[in-house]
Amino acid sequence: MKRSERLVDMTKYLMERPHNLISLPFFATRYGAAKSSISEDLTILKHTLADNQDGILETVAGAAGGVRYIPFWGKKNVTQYLQDLAKRIESSERILAGGFVYLSDILGNPQDLDKIGKIIATRYAYSNIDVVMTIETKGISLAQAVARYLNVPFITARKRSKVTEGATVSVNYISSSLDRVSKMELPTRALKENSNVLLVDDFMMAGGTLTGMRQLVKEFNSNIAGICVLCEADFDDEKVIEGHLSLIRIKDVNDKQKIIVAEPGTLLGHTNFNRF
Amino acid sequence: MKRSERLVDMTKYLMERPHNLISLPFFATRYGAAKSSISEDLTILKHTLADNQDGILETVAGAAGGVRYIPFWGKKNVTQYLQDLAKRIESSERILAGGFVYLSDILGNPQDLDKIGKIIATRYAYSNIDVVMTIETKGISLAQAVARYLNVPFITARKRSKVTEGATVSVNYISSSLDRVSKMELPTRALKENSNVLLVDDFMMAGGTLTGMRQLVKEFNSNIAGICVLCEADFDDEKVIEGHLSLIRIKDVNDKQKIIVAEPGTLLGHTNFNRF
Numbered sequence: 001m002k003r004s005e006r007l008v009d010m011t012k013y014l015m016e017r018p019h020n021l022i023s024l025p026f027f028a029t030r031y032g033a034a035k036s037s038i039s040e041d042l043t044i045l046k047h048t049l050a051d052n053q054d055g056i057l058e059t060v061a062g063a064a065g066g067v068r069y070i071p072f073w074g075k076k077n078v079t080q081y082l083q084d085l086a087k088r089i090e091s092s093e094r095i096l097a098g099g100f101v102y103l104s105d106i107l108g109n110p111q112d113l114d115k116i117g118k119i120i121a122t123r124y125a126y127s128n129i130d131v132v133m134t135i136e137t138k139g140i141s142l143a144q145a146v147a148r149y150l151n152v153p154f155i156t157a158r159k160r161s162k163v164t165e166g167a168t169v170s171v172n173y174i175s176s177s178l179d180r181v182s183k184m185e186l187p188t189r190a191l192k193e194n195s196n197v198l199l200v201d202d203f204m205m206a207g208g209t210l211t212g213m214r215q216l217v218k219e220f221n222s223n224i225a226g227i228c229v230l231c232e233a234d235f236d237d238e239k240v241i242e243g244h245l246s247l248i249r250i251k252d253v254n255d256k257q258k259i260i261v262a263e264p265g266t267l268l269g270h271t272n273f274n275r276f
Numbered sequence: 277m278k279r280s281e282r283l284v285d286m287t288k289y290l291m292e293r294p295h296n297l298i299s300l301p302f303f304a305t306r307y308g309a310a311k312s313s314i315s316e317d318l319t320i321l322k323h324t325l326a327d328n329q330d331g332i333l334e335t336v337a338g339a340a341g342g343v344r345y346i347p348f349w350g351k352k353n354v355t356q357y358l359q360d361l362a363k364r365i366e367s368s369e370r371i372l373a374g375g376f377v378y379l380s381d382i383l384g385n386p387q388d389l390d391k392i393g394k395i396i397a398t399r400y401a402y403s404n405i406d407v408v409m410t411i412e413t414k415g416i417s418l419a420q421a422v423a424r425y426l427n428v429p430f431i432t433a434r435k436r437s438k439v440t441e442g443a444t445v446s447v448n449y450i451s452s453s454l455d456r457v458s459k460m461e462l463p464t465r466a467l468k469e470n471s472n473v474l475l476v477d478d479f480m481m482a483g484g485t486l487t488g489m490r491q492l493v494k495e496f497n498s499n500i501a502g503i504c505v506l507c508e509a510d511f512d513d514e515k516v517i518e519g520h521l522s523l524i525r526i527k528d529v530n531d532k533q534k535i536i537v538a539e540p541g542t543l544l545g546h547t548n549f550n551r552f
Contacts (some may be wrong), residue, residue: 004317007280008324011287012331016390041280048284055288098480104466108431110424114292136413137432138440144417148386155384156413164376164414164479190380203440 001031005206014045014057018121019151023066042067048251049086053077053276056125071149072122073115074276075268081115082264086248089231099233100203101252101260107141107202107230115224118147120228120248121202123270124150127225130195131155133217135184135209138202142230146200155190157216159183169219173212174240184212186220195222204229207241214241232265277307282317290321290345294397295427299342307344320344329353331550347425348398349391350552351544352395357391358540358545360525365507369535375509375529376479377536383417383478393421393479395523396476396504399546400426403501406471407431409493411460411485418506422476431466433492435459441466445495449488450516460488464495473499480505483517508541521546 001009010027011112027038043059048056053074059067085106094102106112132154134143140156147154158165159182172183191197197211197217210227217224234254246265250272253260301315318333325331329350335343361382370378382388397465400422408430410419410462416432423430433465435458446461467473473493475486486503493500508522511529522541529536 003280004283004320005324005327007283008287008321009283009328012291012325015288015291017387045284045463048281049288051281051287059373096440096442100439100527102442102463102465104431104441104463105429108420108429108466110420110429111293113420114424125287130495137416137438140413141420141430144386144389144420147384148390151386153381153384154417155380155385162413163373164378165380166372166378187378187380189378190384191379260392 001033003037003041004039006031006033007044010041013046013174014067017151018069019125021060021066021068023064026066027252028249050276056275070125071118072125072275073273074117075273078119078122078273079264079268081119082247082268085112086264089248089262090260092260095253095255095258095260097255099205099255101231101250101253103231104138104201107138113141113145116142116230116247117149119147119267120146123228123245123267123272124198124226125272127198128196128200129225131191132198133157133186133191133213134200135159135213139200140199142202144197146228149203150198155186157184157186157213163214167248169216171212171215171219173208173210173215175208182212184209184216186216191217191220191222193221195220196225197222198225199227200225200229202230204232204241205236206238206247210241210244228267231262235275279311279313279317282309282314283320286317287321290343293427294345294347294425295401297336297342297344299340302342332551346401347376347394348401348551349394349549351549353541354395354398354549355544357395358523358544361388362538362540365538366523366536368469368536371529371531371534371536372413373531375481375511375531377507377526377529379478379507383414389417389421392418392427392506393423395543396422397425399521399543399548400474400502400528401404401548403474404472405474405501407467407504408474408476409433409462409467409489410476413448415476418476418478422474426474431462433460433462433489443489445492447488447491447495449484449491451484451488458488460485460492462492467496467498468495469497471496472501473498474501475503477505478507480508480517480520480522482514483514483520486517486520502505504543507538 046057056070095131143154168185227244249265251261322333332346417432442462503520521543525541527537
């Protein structure tokens, strides 16, 4: 196989398996090529990704070594996308009762999910995440988008028991937006002990739901490695959670004047984005 | 930019935008290269994808022409994956009460979702799908995986009204597994009139839920372009729906003997998979 064909296949192969370590001998056998040729191919691939600030090809030396494709978006790309997203979120047609914002179109758009997933996966690329967790319903697409780029499973806490999930563990939490005690649960087989869990959700007001998820993770003797939301309502002062990051900060939702004010959130400050 | 670098970037660019028509002048400008060189690059890309039965690069001639990457998996790949998946589903630990089967691990695994999404997107690659639709909760990851490869939005019908979605249209349907009348709804702004809708769901017993979704699509004056489920329970004889396809057919779930019998479903028979 020629270099040109190898490069097409190799790019596709690596992109479909983010974070997986692929050995040089594997590629050498796949293409019937010398290891030195494969090394040269990988150098080309690495530099092309780096030039676009769109992906890292990591080389792991030694007998058990190989290469690993890390989805990674540079600060320039991320800033531009988040500013554009904030502007789209400011459309007054998105205003819903109770200070909520209509986001279902964004959470169902594969091009947006692709970018949002890549951004969050960049932030947690080196956090040894074992599993991404969210709560039904609207957090699911977000969790899936992130999980794809980290190449780890994702799990969904549910607000109601289903016979189709078997035995569950449940916790009670105070849902601040509804101002009442709610229940959420997770199948016992969904999460192994000592897992490193990344919590994601679509929208955060005071953070009551995230508190519930954190408690649920503790019940499984697992560890929270990070908390990240798509939108954070900054006008809700009574936050019950700390240490979370947001892609978008919503500073005001004024139903009467039909105004939403949104801007890039706290995630953008993280040093991972400066790596290029 | 050299050919080798162009090929890496081009492969990545096209893979991130399935079904989108990209013009030759766009690539010529992006790489500062002659159109004739770009044409040669695309020929290499096309043949490499075809050799693996893993994607079609379609050339559209004329002034408004260009190329389009169609995710497409050949019959050999699909058969092998579905046989393997059927075997995994036959694990007796998956048996739940009521003839249900635990599938949450598969529906939360990015590598499985990737393949399942690619298979369904291959079947409907030329069906002019405008939107993929499912119902909460477990169908969502399936819908997202398919929508990504068709590069169209996906929408989620809900069983309960939420303030965070605004005005909705609702229908009643008979849920056969629960044997009672249920309600599902969709935000009015989620679906445009005259859309071509692909319905997907994780598990089908008699098909009551799909009947509800079909009715909901009609309320939006839209058209069903296809119905596809991950698993179909073949032991439920009283089907209330026709014309659906399944990836996996579950022939028996025996709780006492702890046996599940599963095999590749009806989708595999479709001619699209023979294209290579």
